[in-house]
Amino acid sequence: MGSIIDNIKHKVAGVVTKFTGHHPLDPLTPTDIALAVSIVREEKGQLSYNAVTIAEPKKAEVIAWLADPDHAPKPARQAEVVALDKTSALWDGIVDLDSKAIVRWEKLEGVQPLITMENLIETDKVVRADPKVIEQCGIIGIPPSDMHKVYADPWTVGYDERFGNAIRLQQAFMYYRPDPDDCQYAFPLDFCPIVNTETKQVIHIDVPEIRRPLNKIPSNYHPKDIEGDGGYRTDVKPLHVTQPQGVSFSIEGREISWQNFKVHVGFNYREGIVLNNITYNDKGVVRPIFYRLSLAEMVVPYGNPEMWHPRKHAFDLGEYGxxxxxxxxxLGCDCLGEIHYLDAFFVNRAGDPMTIKNAVCIHEEDAGILFKHTDFRDNSVIVTRGRKLVISHIFTAANYEYCIYWIFHQDGTIQLEIKLTGILNTYAMAPNEDTKGWGTQVHPGVNAHNHEHLFCLRIDPQIDGHSNTVFQVDATRGDGEVGSQENYHGNAFYAKKTKYTTVAEGIADYDGDTSRTWDIANTNKLHPVSGKPVSYKLVSREVPRLLIKDGGIVSKRAGFAKHAIHVTRYADGQIYPAGRHVPQSSGDPSRGLPEWITANSSESIDNTDIVLWHTFGLVHFPAPEDFPIMPSELISLLLRPRNFFLRNPALDVPPSFCMTPSQVREPGLKKQIVDAADKLSRLAFSGTSRQEVAAACCSDH
Structure with a gap:
C-alpha cells in the first residue's frame, strides 16, 4: 500500500502532485503508521494506541539535508508512539521505521494522554446508560424512556483536586434533544457526571444545591425551522469563483510553490497544519524566512466561579488534538474555487491507520487592491489587484468550530487568520436567575458563560539564516517639551526598539498605547538603503491578557498565556508550551514553556537560533446574536517583511489597469483607454490571463 501511495500522481484543480519519496518532515503515511504499530506490537504485545505521528528529526539534520539533499544523509524516518497497556499505564516511545526498531520506550507517571474521538464517543454512550444519570434526568423531568434523547459533550476534567491525575477522567456536560433535529444546546441540563475513561464508569455526579428546570423552548438553525420562521432570503444571487486556466501554484509532494514562496505543509494529530521551511525567491536568490510555524496550543478558560465551571478551561490542542x-x-461549502486537498492519516485505538479525507484545503483567493495610485494632476492611475494563497483546516471541538487559515500574500506577508463559529457552551438557568455578570441569558433558560480563546503561535524563524534577534518596537514620543529647541511643536515621535538579549528579558505584554509590534531580525545583514537589519515584523493587535488570577488553576496550567511574548533559545523537542501531556495536569510542577524559561532564564537569545512564542486571541462575552449558532468571529495577525526587500516586492505583479502620465497627455489616447476598460473587464472574466489583460491595458498606442 505504501509504495502505491508514495508514487501515485494525484491531479486536482489542474495541479499535478508527484510523490517521489518522503520529505523528512512529511506526515506519516498509512503504511508508516501500520509499520510502527507492527514493530511495537511484536515487541510489547497488545496495547491501546493514543497517537502515532512523525517524530520530527533534529533541526540540524534537516537543515543539512535541505542544503544538499543529493549528498547529505537523509534524517531517519521515525514515529512517536503514545500507548496505554492493559493496566492503563502510559508509554511514550520512538520507533525507527528505517531500522524497524524501538529506539526509546518509557513509562510515564503522573500524566495522562489526550482524549481521543473514540473516548468522547464512548463517554456519550456511557452516561446515557448509567442508573445515576438516569435518576438525575428523572428529577428534572426526563423519563427513562427518553434517555435516547440525552446527549453529553465530554471534556477532559481539566484538573479536580478531588480526583487528581492518577486515573484518566472526563466530565460530561449534559443536554437534551426533544426532537432529533433540535439544537441540544438550547436544552442544557444542570448536573455534570465524571467518567473514568478506561473503565467506562460514572464515578461521581456533581449536582447543584438549587436545581434548574429543563427549558421547553427550542432554538434551531436547520432549514425546516428557518422556513417556519419567515424563510430564507430570496435576494442572494449566485456568486461564482472560476479560474479557467487553472491555479497559479504547483505542488510537489507536500511542498507548495507560489508567487516566489516555497513552503512545506506538514500535519499532525495535535497542531494540525505545520508549515516548514518557508523561503522566498527574491529575484533569483532563495532567502529563508521561517523554519517552522504552527499553532502549538490554546486554552479556553470560562469565567463562572461557581460549582464545577472552573473546570471548564479546554486546552483544545493539547487535550484533544x-x-x-x-x-x-x-468543495463549495468549506472551500470555494479551484481547490487542492491533502488528506490526514492517524491511528485508532486498535492500531489501525485511519484517514481524514480533504483535511487540508489549498486554494487562491482575490485579495483586493494590492496597491494603487491616482495622480490628482492628470488622473493617471495604476491599480494592481492582489491574490492570496490560503492553506486551511477546520476542526470541531465539541460545540465550537475553529477555522484556521494560513495566508500568503504577494508582497511577502504571511497572515494567520482564525474564524470562530459553532455553538456556545451553555448551562441551564432558572427563571429570573441572576447571572451575576458571569454570563448572558441567550435564550430562555439558557446561560452562556463568559470565556476567552487564547492561542499560542510558535514561530521558529530563519530570517536570512538561523541567527536571529527579537526587538520590541514601541511608537514613542520624542524627548523635549513643547517649546523646547529639539521638539518645539511637540510633534516628534519615533520607533523605540528594545532588544531582548536573554530568556528572562524576552517576556513581554502587548501595549495598545504604543502600537507595540516585534521585529524578528537578522542583525548580521543590513538593508543597503535604510541601513536597518533585515526583519519580519509580528503585527498582532488582538492580544487580551489571561483574566484568570495568578495562583488560579488555569494560570498554573497555562503559564504560556500569562504574557503575549516569550522568546527562548531553540532546543529540539520544545514544541508544546503547556507540556507534552496536558490532560489533568495541575500546574505543579509547571510544564512546557514556564519550565524551559525557569531552567534557562540567563541564556542568550541575541543573534542565535531562537523561538518566539506569541499568545493572542479574544474575550467572548456571549450575546443572543451568537445563538443558536454563532456567526464567525475573526482574529488575525501578520508577519510582514520590514527592511527585507530592496523595495516593494510586488511591483512585478501585473497591473489590473494602468494609464501613465504620457498616455494621458497623448491626444485621444485617454479616451481610448477609458473606453477599453469595459472590454478589458470582459476579457478578464472570459478567461484571458492576467498578463494579457495587463499588456492590453498598458500597451503603447
Missing part, C-alpha cells in the same frame, strides 16, 4: 478533530472539507 486539533488534527484529530479536523473536519473532512467539502
Amino acid at each position: 486539533g488534527g484529530y478533530m479536523t473536519n473532512e472539507l467539502s
Whole structure:
C-alpha cells in the first residue's frame, strides 16, 4: 500500500502532485503508521494506541539535508508512539521505521494522554446508560424512556483536586434533544457526571444545591425551522469563483510553490497544519524566512466561579488534538474555487491507520487592491489587484468550530487568520436567575458563560539564516517639551526598539498605547538603503491578557498565556508550551514553556537560533446574536517583511489597469483607454490571463 501511495500522481484543480519519496518532515503515511504499530506490537504485545505521528528529526539534520539533499544523509524516518497497556499505564516511545526498531520506550507517571474521538464517543454512550444519570434526568423531568434523547459533550476534567491525575477522567456536560433535529444546546441540563475513561464508569455526579428546570423552548438553525420562521432570503444571487486556466501554484509532494514562496505543509494529530521551511525567491536568490510555524496550543478558560465551571478551561490542542478533530472539507461549502486537498492519516485505538479525507484545503483567493495610485494632476492611475494563497483546516471541538487559515500574500506577508463559529457552551438557568455578570441569558433558560480563546503561535524563524534577534518596537514620543529647541511643536515621535538579549528579558505584554509590534531580525545583514537589519515584523493587535488570577488553576496550567511574548533559545523537542501531556495536569510542577524559561532564564537569545512564542486571541462575552449558532468571529495577525526587500516586492505583479502620465497627455489616447476598460473587464472574466489583460491595458498606442 505504501509504495502505491508514495508514487501515485494525484491531479486536482489542474495541479499535478508527484510523490517521489518522503520529505523528512512529511506526515506519516498509512503504511508508516501500520509499520510502527507492527514493530511495537511484536515487541510489547497488545496495547491501546493514543497517537502515532512523525517524530520530527533534529533541526540540524534537516537543515543539512535541505542544503544538499543529493549528498547529505537523509534524517531517519521515525514515529512517536503514545500507548496505554492493559493496566492503563502510559508509554511514550520512538520507533525507527528505517531500522524497524524501538529506539526509546518509557513509562510515564503522573500524566495522562489526550482524549481521543473514540473516548468522547464512548463517554456519550456511557452516561446515557448509567442508573445515576438516569435518576438525575428523572428529577428534572426526563423519563427513562427518553434517555435516547440525552446527549453529553465530554471534556477532559481539566484538573479536580478531588480526583487528581492518577486515573484518566472526563466530565460530561449534559443536554437534551426533544426532537432529533433540535439544537441540544438550547436544552442544557444542570448536573455534570465524571467518567473514568478506561473503565467506562460514572464515578461521581456533581449536582447543584438549587436545581434548574429543563427549558421547553427550542432554538434551531436547520432549514425546516428557518422556513417556519419567515424563510430564507430570496435576494442572494449566485456568486461564482472560476479560474479557467487553472491555479497559479504547483505542488510537489507536500511542498507548495507560489508567487516566489516555497513552503512545506506538514500535519499532525495535535497542531494540525505545520508549515516548514518557508523561503522566498527574491529575484533569483532563495532567502529563508521561517523554519517552522504552527499553532502549538490554546486554552479556553470560562469565567463562572461557581460549582464545577472552573473546570471548564479546554486546552483544545493539547487535550484533544486539533488534527484529530479536523473536519473532512467539502468543495463549495468549506472551500470555494479551484481547490487542492491533502488528506490526514492517524491511528485508532486498535492500531489501525485511519484517514481524514480533504483535511487540508489549498486554494487562491482575490485579495483586493494590492496597491494603487491616482495622480490628482492628470488622473493617471495604476491599480494592481492582489491574490492570496490560503492553506486551511477546520476542526470541531465539541460545540465550537475553529477555522484556521494560513495566508500568503504577494508582497511577502504571511497572515494567520482564525474564524470562530459553532455553538456556545451553555448551562441551564432558572427563571429570573441572576447571572451575576458571569454570563448572558441567550435564550430562555439558557446561560452562556463568559470565556476567552487564547492561542499560542510558535514561530521558529530563519530570517536570512538561523541567527536571529527579537526587538520590541514601541511608537514613542520624542524627548523635549513643547517649546523646547529639539521638539518645539511637540510633534516628534519615533520607533523605540528594545532588544531582548536573554530568556528572562524576552517576556513581554502587548501595549495598545504604543502600537507595540516585534521585529524578528537578522542583525548580521543590513538593508543597503535604510541601513536597518533585515526583519519580519509580528503585527498582532488582538492580544487580551489571561483574566484568570495568578495562583488560579488555569494560570498554573497555562503559564504560556500569562504574557503575549516569550522568546527562548531553540532546543529540539520544545514544541508544546503547556507540556507534552496536558490532560489533568495541575500546574505543579509547571510544564512546557514556564519550565524551559525557569531552567534557562540567563541564556542568550541575541543573534542565535531562537523561538518566539506569541499568545493572542479574544474575550467572548456571549450575546443572543451568537445563538443558536454563532456567526464567525475573526482574529488575525501578520508577519510582514520590514527592511527585507530592496523595495516593494510586488511591483512585478501585473497591473489590473494602468494609464501613465504620457498616455494621458497623448491626444485621444485617454479616451481610448477609458473606453477599453469595459472590454478589458470582459476579457478578464472570459478567461484571458492576467498578463494579457495587463499588456492590453498598458500597451503603447
